[in-house]
Each structure stands twice: as C-alpha cells, then as structure tokens.
Amino acid sequence: MIYLHEISDFPIRCFSCGSVIGHLYAKYLEMLKNGKTPKETLDLLGIQRYCCRRMFITHKSLIGEIARFQGAVG
Numbered sequence: 001m002i003y004l005h006e007i008s009d010f011p012i013r014c015f016s017c018g019s020v021i022g023h024l025y026a027k028y029l030e031m032l033k034n035g036k037t038p039k040e041t042l043d044l045l046g047i048q049r050y051c052c053r054r055m056f057i058t059h060k061s062l063i064g065e066i067a068r069f070q071g072a073v074g
C-alpha cells in the first residue's frame with residue numbers, strides 16, 4: 001500500500017552525475033526524523049559526491065502545489 005506522505009517528487013537520479021538516488025529519500029527523511037543531522041545521514045547512506053548530497057539537502061517538494069491542478073490540463 002502506498003501512503004500519501006510517501007509520495008514524493010524527489011528526483012530519481014542526481015541532476016549532475018546521473019547516480020540513482022531516489023530510493024534513498026524515504027530513508028533520509030526517516031533518519032532526520034530520528035534526530036540525525038543531514039551530514040550523518042548522507043554519510044551513512046553512502047552519498048559521497050557533493051552533487052548528489054545537494055539533491056537531498058536542497059530538495060523542496062512541490063507535489064502539494066502541483067496536485068491542486070490535477071485534471072486542469074489535458
């Protein structure tokens with residue numbers, strides 16, 4: 001079952017290097033919720049390149065904004 005809070009517009013791949021990172025975002029959020037810092041979390045997840053690290057640190061979800069217009073186009 002897919003819960004609404006698990007739906008994310010986090011990119012599947014890093015924009016710069018193309019590494020697959022999308023499957024780690026839920027774990028990232030979970031670890032932050034448990035009190036880890038972003039640095040600790042990314043180190044534990046094995047995200048080493050700074051292009052990939054910025055994908056996590058700077059992500060701002062817009063899925064809630066976009067969802068308001070579902071069915072308005074097309």
Ligand SMILES: [Zn+2]
Pocket residue numbers: 014015016017018019049050051052053
């Ligand atoms: Zn990258």
